[in-house]
Amino acid sequence: MCLLICICGIIFYPQNIRAYAIISDVNETAIFLTGNELGAIQPCGCSGGQLGGLDRRGRIFECVLPERRMIIDTGSLVEGLAEQDLIKFNIILTAYDLIGYDAVRLSHQDFEIAEMLGSMQADYLFKPFTAVAESQKPPFVTKDLVTENGLIRVMVAAVSDAREFDFNSVFSCSGKGKVNIAIMDNCDPNAISRIRSAKVVDCVICPSEADEPVQISDKGDKPLIITTGRLGKYVVKLNVLAGTCDHPDLRFNAIAVDETLKQDEALVSLYRVYQQLVKDTGLLGNYPKFSLPQGLEYVGSRSCRMCHGYEYDKWSTKAHAHAYNTLVDAGVEYDPECVICHVVGMEYESGYVNETSTPHLKDVGCENCHGPGSEHIKSGGTKPPADPKMTCLHCHTPDHSAEYLGNESEYRKKIIHWREPDLADDVKKK
Ligand code: HEC
Ligand code: HEC
Ligand code: HEC
Ligand code: HEC
Numbered sequence: 248m249c250l251l252i253c254i255c256g257i258i259f260y261p262q263n264i265r266a267y268a269i270i271s272d273v274n275e276t277a278i279f280l281t282g283n284e285l286g287a288i289q290p291c292g293c294s295g296g297q298l299g300g301l302d303r304r305g306r307i308f309e310c311v312l313p314e315r316r317m318i319i320d321t322g323s324l325v326e327g328l329a330e331q332d333l334i335k336f337n338i339i340l341t342a343y344d345l346i347g348y349d350a351v352r353l354s355h356q357d358f359e360i361a362e363m364l365g366s367m368q369a370d371y372l373f374k375p376f377t378a379v380a381e382s383q384k385p386p387f388v389t390k391d392l393v394t395e396n397g398l399i400r401v402m403v404a405a406v407s408d409a410r411e412f413d414f415n416s417v418f419s420c421s422g423k424g425k426v427n428i429a430i431m432d433n434c435d436p437n438a439i440s441r442i443r444s445a446k447v448v449d450c451v452i453c454p455s456e457a458d459e460p461v462q463i464s465d466k467g468d469k470p471l472i473i474t475t476g477r478l479g480k481y482v483v484k485l486n487v488l489a490g491t492c493d494h495p496d497l498r499f500n501a502i503a504v505d506e507t508l509k510q511d512e513a514l515v516s517l518y519r520v521y522q523q524l525v526k527d528t529g530l531l532g533n534y535p536k537f538s539l540p541q542g543l544e545y546v547g548s549r550s551c552r553m554c555h556g557y558e559y560d561k562w563s564t565k566a567h568a569h570a571y572n573t574l575v576d577a578g579v580e581y582d583p584e585c586v587i588c589h590v591v592g593m594e595y596e597s598g599y600v601n602e603t604s605t606p607h608l609k610d611v612g613c614e615n616c617h618g619p620g621s622e623h624i625k626s627g628g629t630k631p632p633a634d635p636k637m638t639c640l641h642c643h644t645p646d647h648s649a650e651y652l653g654n655e656s657e658y659r660k661k662i663i664h665w666r667e668p669d670l671a672d673d674v675k676k677k
Contacts, residue, residue: 278316278428279316280319282321292577301517303504304479319388322351346514350388406438409441424495433454450470455475458478539619545620545621557664561665562664567611570610571609591611616636616637618632
């Protein structure tokens with residue numbers, strides 16, 4: 248077999264569709280860390296430049312040879328215990344298996360789900376391990392990595408309570424040829440000072456409050472204290488510098504998972520499997536619904552047409568009028584997490600349920616912004632449409648519409664469907 252070339256990028260092996268990973272620096276040894284996925288399998292694609300996506304993440308790992316890298320997830324795979332979270336949980340573990348993770352540390356909630364779903368027994372190549380102590384399974388994993396100066400042993404332990412954790416007995420020794428990492432449930436000053444005084448831990452991973460990973464400890468301080476970020480937007484790469492002195496040195500890097508990284512076909516297919524499961528489970532039809540005030544009902548944009556022909560015709564030429572089709576094109580039209588902002592009234596009774604029973608409520612329609620129209624129509628227009636009315640920001644959030652804030656008036660100009668030039672910005676503000 249021909250030797251892989253030493254440029255980081257993706258090169259196609261002749262006559263083979265599957266991309267081979269190319270190595271940026273054959274001498275590089277690295278520990279990759281992710282965590283707090285919180286169910287973010289893929290960015291929604293609502294606006295450009297979004298970071299994340301399990302289908303792109305693997306490209307970053309592939310830049311280091313398998314025998315020179317360790318890939319660990321530090322846990323919190325999903326947000327809660329809802330049905331969709333459980334589906335995501337298995338999908339994410341399967342994805343980690345495909346990507347080549349060495350170990351996944353499960354948070355307490357992850358562990359609960361894993362037991363419920365039988366994921367602990369599943370035949371993964373990596374080991375799920377957890378800080379929920381079981382006598383015969385000590386909460387740590389190890390891997391020997393190749394470096395320029397021979398093997399080093401990486402040991403990663405999950406610490407749920409630093410007061411009870413005996414750092415010296417788990418990390419039996421430190422120093423030459425060892426890298427010891429502690430994944431912490433909490434990083435209060437007491438926990439950190441216990442770790443410092445044990446003098447056997449090289450790197451401490453603390454819970455994340457921000458999407459971007461950070462190095463908390465000062466440059467050059469030991470141990471290195473870091474977070475992994477959230478939502479899969481970044482990957483932490485700890486370069487292991489074994490050559491310089493007795494003790495391996497760790498260098499922290501945060502690498503963005505951005506759109507320049509090529510998608511992995513296997514993970515793209517897995518996302519389709521996920522959407523199929525979401526569809527088959529009927530999550531959309533079971534979405535919990537509030538009742539509307541005063542017996543109001545949604546009637547659909549077409550019902551407004553007979554009296555507001557002008558407004559209707561204008562609206563139908565705008566992006567809002569094909570918001571549902573956008574989801575169909577992306578193959579996500581059964582996913583409540585997407586549908587909620589791309590249709591009318593999904594979280595209310597008489598609102599959107601699915602394509603067959605409520606086709607009149609597809610797309611961002613009149614009643615999203617003006618409120619449910621039943622009484623307005625019954626009254627021949629004398630009673631104005633009532634609450635709940637959504638404002639632009641309900642849907643054009645920073646996560647889903649990065650450009651919106653600061654460009655409100657441009658956005659508003661693009662949706663003008665009214666005759667009078669100077670109406671209020673939001674229906675609510677009038
Ligand atoms: C039977 C005819 C009729 C239908 C159907 C109808 N409207 Fe109206 N609508 C009116 C009349 C009449 C007025 C008041 C006159 C005007 O200002 O145009 C009005 C006014 C409005 C206004 C301005 C209210 C205000 O606060 O000044 C909005 C917004 C509106 N309609 C939205 C809708 C929406 C949304 C629908 C569909 C759910 C709808 N209308 C269906 C007749 C209708
Ligand atoms: C119910 C959620 C929702 C609300 C409320 C909403 N939007 Fe949107 N908006 C969307 C969705 C979804 C799209 C994407 C439609 C598509 O292309 O499929 C969109 C697209 C747009 C676009 C097109 C962007 C482009 O560059 O093509 C503009 C402009 C826009 N919205 C303006 C507004 C304004 C102004 C308001 C408030 C008056 C508003 N929206 C309220 C969901 C919403
Ligand atoms: C909080 C509301 C919200 C949710 C939830 C949401 N979207 Fe959107 N989506 C929007 C808005 C707003 C836009 C228009 C953004 C803009 O143009 O600024 C949009 C636009 C889009 C677009 C069109 C982008 C383009 O190039 O025109 C796609 C595709 C999309 N969304 C897919 C999804 C998917 C997939 C999900 C679920 C994973 C989802 N959306 C969930 C609000 C939402
Ligand atoms: C994305 C939100 C949004 C959607 C969707 C939308 N509108 Fe509007 N509409 C507005 C805003 C904002 C205004 C201007 C401010 C106002 O009058 O409340 C407006 C103004 C109007 C007016 C003029 C109100 C007046 O006081 O003169 C009418 C009538 C109207 N819309 C009807 C409709 C109809 C009918 C539809 C569907 C075919 C529709 N709108 C879809 C947000 C929306």
